[in-house]
Amino acid sequence: MAKILIAEDELDIRNLITFTLHSVGHEIIAATNGAEALEKAIEMAEQNDLPDLILMDVRMPRMTGYEACKGMKENPRLANIPVAFLSAKGQESEVKEGFEVGAIDYIIKPFAIDQLIKKVTQILQQVGA
Numbered sequence: 001m002a003k004i005l006i007a008e009d010e011l012d013i014r015n016l017i018t019f020t021l022h023s024v025g026h027e028i029i030a031a032t033n034g035a036e037a038l039e040k041a042i043e044m045a046e047q048n049d050l051p052d053l054i055l056m057d058v059r060m061p062r063m064t065g066y067e068a069c070k071g072m073k074e075n076p077r078l079a080n081i082p083v084a085f086l087s088a089k090g091q092e093s094e095v096k097e098g099f100e101v102g103a104i105d106y107i108i109k110p111f112a113i114d115q116l117i118k119k120v121t122q123i124l125q126q127v128g129a
Contacts, residue, residue, distance in 0.1 A: 001025035002052035002129050004120070005044070007037035007068065008086065009060040013109075017055065017086075020113050021120060033060040034068030045077040052129035053120065055107075058087040058094065066101050073102035082127045084119075086111075 004026050008014040018028045029044070029051065031037035037056060044050055054072070056065035063071075065085055072078040084105040085098045095106045105123055107116070 001027070002120075002124050003027045003029065003049075005029045005031065005037060005040060005051040005054045007031040007034055007054070007056040007060065007065060009033050009057060013057075016113075017116065020116060024117055026120070034063030034065050036062070037065075038063065038068045038071045041072055041078050041081065042075065045075070050078070050081055052081075053123060053127070054081055054083045055120070056083060056085055058085050058089060058098070066097060069098075069103060070101045082123060082129075084123055 004021055006014060006017055006028060008017060009032055014030055018030055022028050029040060031040050056068060058065040069083045072081065082104040083102060084107055085103050086107050086109055087094065088109045090108040098106045107119055
């Protein structure tokens, strides 16, 4: 299955996403904020062990998901990794900003577990992972 980097500052949500996606066979790497996600992605690139997908919350301490995504898209080694945002903020302007910084999708919280699995599967199929 796929290797997925998750950036989520809320421990319960991060654990739920990790457990859910791991239970269907995905390898999960977790980060607690955008800066840590960017650091982990760079480390993974240096080891030639890139994630197949990055799922990021939008509002996090140290660095937002938007800022982290922008940093990833500016890095040639990370630019092609698909990023999907997870956010409770579903306003059109928020979603638009997510796509403008390079996201492939925007998943609105709260979501049902089966919906998350289905959405992640669709994204991975879309990018050929």
